[in-house]
Amino acid sequence: MTGTPLHTDSSETDVLIVGGGPIGLMLACLLRRADVEVTVVDRARAATRHSKATLIWPRSLELLEAADVAEDIVAVGHRIDAVTFNSRDDLLRAVDLNALADTRYAFGVSVRQSTVEDLLRRRLDALGGVVVAAECTAVVDRGADVTVVVDDGAGERELTARWVVGADGVDSLVRTAMGAEYEGYDVPAQFILADSRLAGDIPRNRASYFFGPDGSLAVGPIGDDLYRVAWSVSALETARPDDPSHVADVIRSRSNLAVDVELVHYSAAFKAQVRHASAFRSGRLLLAGDAAHRMTPASGQGMNTGFGDAAALGWRLAGVVHGRLDSAQLDVYASERAAAARQIEERTSAQSSHVDDWSSTRRGSVGPIPVMTTEQLAQFDVGDRVDVNYRGIAVGLGIPIALDAPTVVCWPGTRWTGDRWAGDRWAGAIDELAAKSPSGTRIIDAARMGNSRPPCVRTDHEIAAIIRPDGHLEGRYPLDEVVDRLTAAGWR
Ligand SMILES: Cc1cc2nc3c(=O)[nH]c(=O)nc-3n(C[C@H](O)[C@H](O)[C@H](O)COP(=O)(O)OP(=O)(O)OC[C@H]3O[C@@H](n4cnc5c(N)ncnc54)[C@H](O)[C@@H]3O)c2cc1C
Helix, strand or coil: CCCECHHHCCCEEEEEEECCCHHHHHHHHHHHHCCCCEEEEECCCCCCCCCCCCEECHHHHHHHHHHCCHHHHHHHCEEECEEEEECCCCEEEEEEHHHCCCCCCCCEEECCHHHHHHHHHHHHHHCCCEEEECEEEEEEECCCCEEEEEECCCCEEEEEEEEEEECCCCCCHHHHHHCCCEEEEEEEEEEEEEEEEEEECCCCCEEEEEEECCEEEEEEEEECCEEEEEEEECCHHHCCCCCHHHHHHHHHHHCCCCEEEEEEEEEEEEEEEEEEECCCEECCEEECHHHCEECCCCCCCHHHHHHHHHHHHHHHHHHHHCCCECCHHHHHHHHHHHHHHHHHHHHHHHHHHHHHHHHHHCCCCCCCCCCCCHHHHHCCCCCCECCEEHHHEECCCCCCCCCCCCEEEEECCCCCCCCCCCCCHHHHHHHHHHHHCCCCCEEEEHHHCHHHCCHHHCCCCCEEEEECCCCEEEEEECHHHHHHHHHHCCEC
16 A cells, blocks of 8 residues: 655644554554544555564554454454463463453454554545655754654655654654654674464464573464564574575474474564663654664564554543643653553563573573563553453443543442432432533443443442543542542643
């Protein structure tokens, strides 16, 4: 799918996103769904053809529901039920995604990044969003708005936006324009990947990691009868990634998988690096995805973390653009997602440095592998995800949450101490809350739900749970504090 030629685009927009990779496209879809004018500028004329990310974890699938692409991704992707961590011969730990509770996605999906980008581009197109095929060459925050210079090959032109998001990857121009550093370190182990057709006894719905004295190996299905085979090497030049027999030798020497390699469809070598932007926001400029953070490939977390950024930014930017949310919430975005990225970076780095430790001892005698738990792998423990996810599903119950405003789930408590909430008083209090809350706030009376009320309000005392549009819990308070809390969170 190609981008739109520059001349058809308006020169003014609410939000301009530099970078139409998975993160920029997801953010654009979220903004369009909230009726925000958005323009994406990408120098590539089509989705990436490089074999990059393949693994999408449960929390991302929940978040991608808001962009309306989760179902499509699940439909075209290959289901991953478990991830195993092994020494060459023994299972060390199995992470069973099917064991996740309170989610419609108790599994991961393996799907090519290019397919995800295609699906998002199609969705954006249907939502009336524009992807301009041009290179962004300069970004200047002028205080009242931002000037963006783009070049589509026929010449340069200036666009104006109220907000600019850099989703322009590791070499981000927007990050440079912000004056932010991108500090970190290189991981000593380097990696080879070979997307290959395998034959033999190989699990079809499981990704497997093997750790041994020669280094690590990852093998997982990516659909179309192909498997991603990736392994660590101490020096890239020693690798022969195109040769099926070499790939088969690596698999046999580092795992107990009895497989043959019939074909190497795509191969690449890459260096793992860890980087973190010193700021995720400066004035009217914001960062998301790899532009903000880069992590090692361990357990496939990079793009998933970027989806979390897009979800955390989309509703905030929409609220700010529509004048319903204080722009200070964009600073909250910046600090919240910087902390989330650090948390995930630490886990992936621990797993990667273990590879180096283990290889360098050549004895496999280093300590236990820092394997992620199921919740960590799924990114369910990042932020306060509640038991309510996008498109309104309080799991299995069909409770709608608002996508561009807060939702408040109210529960009077089982100890209805007579006169506090007796009779019509509770219904009256709910009506009053609805009248005083910022516009668009969705109020849900859990007292009308019987035993099916969501776990976030399963208490015996009065509680009101404020749920953000990204399905995260803002907090739980007595009913009469809710309006103040919503106002303090910047809702108008
Ligand atoms: C081998 C490999 C395997 C991986 N596997 C996984 C995995 O399984 N799971 C996972 O979560 N992550 C994985 N990742 C990481 C994942 O690929 C990245 O995190 C993801 O691509 C980040 O998306 P993004 O949209 O932030 O940036 P990108 O995908 O880099 O997209 C940036 C876009 O910006 C455009 N652009 C850049 N500069 C400009 C400019 N000046 N003007 C206009 N356009 C511009 C580019 O053309 C590009 O389209 C893997 C990475 C690699 C290399």
